[in-house]
Amino acid sequence: MPGKKTVNTIVLVIYLTIFSKFFGLIRDIVIGAQFGTGIESDAYFAAYRMSVTLFLSIGTAITAITIPLVVTNLQGDYEGLINRLITRMLLITGGLVLAGEILAPVFTPWVAVGFEGEKLALTITLVRILLPVLLLVPIVYLLISVLQAQERFVITSLVSLPHNVIIVAYLVVFSRTFGIMGLGVASLLGWLGQLLFLGTGARRQGFRFRFLPRGYTDEIRDYFKAVFPVLVASGVYSVNVLVDSAIASTLDHGHLAALNFANIAYTALATTLIFGISAVLFPKFSDWGARKEMAALGQGVAEALKVMVFLFLPVIFGVLSVNRELVSLIYERGSFDGHSVALTAGALGFYTLGILGFSFQEIGAKVFYALKDTRTPFIFSGLSVVVNIVLDLVLVGFMGINGLALATSIAVTLNGIMLLVLAKRKIGVVPLEGLFIRTLKIIISSGAMALGVVAFLKWFEDSSRWIKLPGGIFLGILLYWIIGKILDIEEISYIREEIVGSLKKRRARG
Incomplete structure (x- = not known):
């Protein structure tokens, strides 16, 4: 087993994340009750995936590159580096948001390929409401990196709490007045709440933000060169989900929303456990990688794999046993009826089959990032997307949204296994x-x-x-x-x- 201090930290992070995710569960319950699996929820989830979910991979890429930098520069000018990065990110994402607001009517029909008329128009409007979140995502994850590198895991574990509380408050008080449009605005305000929450924590650690448009150093240039392949690699799951959404939008009304509700429940479970482990171990991996302590790194990977097998195999069996009852308890009320439960429960079961592979992918990729190798995860993530698309097209015809969920699970699992095999070769010794x-x-x-x-x-x-x-x-x-x-x-x-x-x-x- 890992050291007792590490295990206790992991357990604390998981507990705090569960507490924070509980409000996310309440959020999803109320969204399901208010909007069910109809046209409005289809439009909202499609817009959220296009404008937010796809770009969350930026956050994963940022933490993967930034944490090792901060770990090795804690005694140096890491604050200046982070401020220059925030400034550059704001300039880049500002341009992307402006372009997205103008071109939303052009790219939205290509993603929501089955939407038309009022449903398509509603989706375009929601995309425009949600796009400014892209300004906030990089800053949120840069601050998470700063705090996790200094092993301040409590505040980063609770980061989604402000977001969820704001949305729940909107749904309870204002949703009947402002409807699905207001939910889009509340989602944007939720991200702003996360930024303010993290900013307070970073300030307590002595971090002060300064706008630094000058000083494009070699370190900044190398950072952005490293981020691109990590962005592609870490975005593989988001891309797979986006592809699933595009294909699901060609099915009957409600299928896309059901797939989204299933994915929300699955990712809440998976990320709570997987990222709880990864958040604690990655700074240690980065330190061992920087010191070239391969024996320690190999031992850390081996212990992480043992913990993940112990946790996630029973999760797979458990969710497959209670998927219908779980979805019914979470979502079945208001507009979310028995038909919605059946659709969502099936997709949830097939998504859950990939949770162990998801954990393998996370640990495998983090090993390569700790060793400053961004190329290998980049290559295999591209192959994973191709596998997912092929399997989507093969399985959707006779399995519907269940086939889309299964395709994603298979693609993620294959990617995770390959990354672990190659990571073991790179480290040399992983005692299994x-x-x-x-x-x-x-x-x-x-x-x-x-x-x-x-x-x-x-x-x-x-x-x-x-x-x-x-x-x-x-x-x-x-x-x-x-x-x-x-x-x-x-x-x-x-x-x-x-x-x-x-x-x-x-x-x-x-």
Whole structure:
């Protein structure tokens, strides 16, 4: 297992992220209740993906390049570097936003290929409302990089809280008056709230923003050269989702919204766990990479993989067991009816199949970035997009939106496996002894857990969803724990020791 301090930090980050994401869950519940899977929600989600989701890969690229720079320059003038980067980003994104506002009627029909008439016009308007978010995204992620490089994980774990609170407040108080247009404005204000939240945290660390239009140094030039391949590599999932949306827009009304609701639920789960681990480990990877400590880096990668297999295999089995009940509990109210539940639950199940591959992709890419190799993830991300498009076209004909979700999962998983294989070669030694047996034990425990949960749901089929899902989840965790303990899964024993140790400390204090 990783060092206790690292594990405890990861657990803290995950807990705080879950707390923040809880408000995101409330946001999605209210959006689903207010707008369902109709024309307005189709238009909003299509616009959000075109103007925001696609550009979130910029944020991932920024953190991947910036954190190693800040880690190695904490004693130097990292503040001047960050200020010059913010200034350049504002100038670049300002031009992109202006061009996007003018050209929205041109590029929107190419992405929302099945939209026409009122639905297309609404989507174009929402794109124009949301495009200014692009000004904020780079600054938000530069500040996240500064804070994570200094291991200030609490504030970065809560970063989505202002965004979600603002949108929930709008939905509860103003949505009936201003409708879907107002939701677009609230989404923009939510991003501004994130920026102010992070800015306060960075200021407490001594960071001060200055507009520095001059001073285009070699370091800045090298930074932007490095960002481009990372941008392409980290944007592979966003591009895959955008391709899925374009194809889903050619299906019946509501299919695109259902795919989006499924993707929202999946990414909330996946990013909470995966990015919680990655955020803590990447600064350490960067430090080991800068010092050329390959043995430490290899050990860190091995431990990360063990933790991810332990976490995500049961998640896959668990979500596949309760996907319909989960979607029903989260979304089924108001305009979100049984048909919407069935569509969304199917796509969620197929998206979840890729969560382990997503974690492999994240760790594999971070190893290369820590070693200043941006070319390898760039190449394989391009191949992943091609694989996704081909699979989309093959599977959508007989699986609908389920095929689009499955195609994305397969493409991400293949990309993750290839990156890990190549990362192992680059590092030299990644101690994976016993991983196969450990994985087999986890599969057995997860399978038994899933069978128990399915039987429980069948037995309580006519009970309230507020009983079925929590009861099924509790039973699943209990079964996984018991069988894992019987099979001697290392992480189970470690967690038990931590819990017992914490209880003993509390009793001693009492």
